[in-house]
Amino acid sequence: MFTSRVKASNVAAIINVNKTGTEVYYLASQLSVLQKAFNIFIDNYFSSINLFSFFCEKDISAYGIVQTNTLKYPVFLKKEKEKKNEWDFLTSVVVDDVLDR
Numbered sequence: 001m002f003t004s005r006v007k008a009s010n011v012a013a014i015i016n017v018n019k020t021g022t023e024v025y026y027l028a029s030q031l032s033v034l035q036k037a038f039n040i041f042i043d044n045y046f047s048s049i050n051l052f053s054f055f056c057e058k059d060i061s062a063y064g065i066v067q068t069n070t071l072k073y074p075v076f077l078k079k080e081k082e083k084k085n086e087w088d089f090l091t092s093v094v095v096d097d098v099l100d101r
Helices: 019-034 049-057 075-081
Strands: 040-042 062-064 093-095 098-100
Touching: 019 040, 019 049, 049 062, 049 098
Parallel strands: 040 062
Antiparallel strands: 093 098
8 A cells, every 4th residue: 555645545534543644544454354353463553542542442453662752651651761771660651541661
């Protein structure tokens, strides 16, 4: 599937999911025709809390690292990342029924 920033995509938009995430979901939905169990591992460029939340609604297992500058990233986790190599610090939290770290 070819995508571009210049040309409009023919993939239907999903509310609260950005264009890149929408295209990831479109590709993942193509796998369902195989009628086999699968897990999707997503590069951090494509990952977002909203995308993973949407995958949960659709019962699709997806894994990936979310960047700290993504929408809905908890502010207190950004501060926890500054405490590198200290004991007893928080590394993940659930946001919108999605585990975030």
